[in-house]
Amino acid sequence: MAESWTFPEAANDARFAVDVDEASGFGARFDVAVPEATLPGGATAARVAEIGADGRTGPWVSIGPGTP
Numbered sequence: 001m002a003e004s005w006t007f008p009e010a011a012n013d014a015r016f017a018v019d020v021d022e023a024s025g026f027g028a029r030f031d032v033a034v035p036e037a038t039l040p041g042g043a044t045a046a047r048v049a050e051i052g053a054d055g056r057t058g059p060w061v062s063i064g065p066g067t068p
Contacts, residue, residue, distance in 0.1 A: 015051040019060065 020028040022042045039046055047060040
């Protein structure tokens with residue numbers, strides 16, 4: 001079921017957004033084409049979200065540095 005009536009839900013294109021907090025708040029975002037990423041050494045927290053084929057970013061999920 002669609003969560004938005006404005007836009008149809010789109011399939012994932014195997015792209016993911018990674019947003020990193022380096023002790024000053026989230027804002028160091030980068031995109032990856034595989035479900036893994038190398039975080040900067042100063043990362044205190046990270047979150048990841050799928051990017052749909054239409055470019056929309058899905059819900060963020062928090063992950064801890066070093067999470068496999």
